[in-house]
Amino acid sequence: MSLSGRDAYRDELTNIARMNEKIVCLEADLGGKDHIFQNEIPNRFFNLGIAEMASIDMAAGLAEKDLIPFFSTFASFSALRAAESIKLAMGYMKKNIKIVAAYGGVSGGWFGSTHHSLEDIAIIQSFQNIKIACPHGEEETRKVIQEASISPDPYYIRLSRNDTFKSMTRPEQDSCEKILYQDNQRCKTDLCIISVGEQATEIAKELYNNANNVVHAHLCYVDRENLESYTDELRSVSEKFLVIEEHRATGSTASYLSLLMPDCKVYSHDCGNSWPSFGGTHTEVLEELGFSNEKAFAQLREIQNEKKLLTM
Incomplete structure (x- = not known):
């Protein structure tokens, strides 16, 4: 059975972090009680609560120390509420921060307009130096997380909520940057x-x-x-x-x-x-x-x- 994009992200990041001690997982109170990364690598997991701007700034500090922070929250809160911190830390200073923005678009349907995100790509795209990935399905999401983990570039990875799809078949050697x-x-x-x-x-x-x-x-x-x-x-x-x-x-x-x-x-x-x-x-x-x-x-x-x- 396929995993949703956000569940595939958590699982794949945990797999990578077992081998790479520089990986740090930051969450904005979305992890719940069964977050796989928290359960397996608690010393590199930080629930920062509803503090998106401060979270990006903290991630910048971790990146300055040669760590690789992955920060996950709602797309609407990361791209809009934390826009200035993203612009400065990731766009201007090129800090190696990876934002994993779940609930992209209107995938958080019941949460209403405050939690919908139909403007995030436009905002992030207006900043320089940030890669934007919108993977489709579990397989492509895993591959994007792998690519982000070894890239020195800042990343904005847009995911949905609970939807599950089978990714289109891509040759194993091809990057997701290829059409x-x-x-x-x-x-x-x-x-x-x-x-x-x-x-x-x-x-x-x-x-x-x-x-x-x-x-x-x-x-x-x-x-x-x-x-x-x-x-x-x-x-x-x-x-x-x-x-x-x-x-x-x-x-x-x-x-x-x-x-x-x-x-x-x-x-x-x-x-x-x-x-x-x-x-x-x-x-x-x-x-x-x-x-x-x-x-x-x-x-x-x-x-x-x-x-x-x-x-x-």
Whole structure:
């Protein structure tokens, strides 16, 4: 049975920490009584409570002493409440801090708008020097944690809550920074569907399986440096893109790709500009925001029909 991203993170970090004594696990009161890292390596586990800004500053001190701190909390609290500390410690000073932001997007559905995070990628992307990873499923999450643990770069890793998915198959030797194509199908096509994150990738997989003349490219890393490195390859695949991402359009991956590729058409299937008006499951809140298989299929058909109308 697959683990959720946040459970895969805890398990994989514990595996790594058994072999690497520099790994330190910091939590903002999310661990519960059965946190595997706390149970197995209590002397390197610290529950810092609801103190996100101070936690980043403490992580900076640990990194200064050549330790590798992983700090986990809600995406909304890390990216928004601790933004200044992230900007200075990770962006400006390049401290080797790894933020693991669970409850990304609206995955904490019942917690309401205060705990939702549809702006975090835009905020972190505006800072320099921070790698941003949005893994899909247990296998990719584990690989991202492995990559983060050996990289000197600051990391922001966006996860969901309890959703479990099987990751798309990636060659073992490939980094998650490499674009991954569904069914290993990379060819010139009318439309390239780009997915970022877990729910988005599930939608993109369905679109790919039920549409003609499309390619599905999954991006795990969406920081500025990686997106810039992808542009030549993406242009070789298509001149038209539909980016699916559990985020607002403003500051999204689609908006950044449109700046990097002004010669291409970049469309966005996103969570719009509304605030969710009620608590519900992850899927229910996404549907209220217009982010769903059905709406994505309708948007894809509209995009594909544009070409037909132009040639009539």
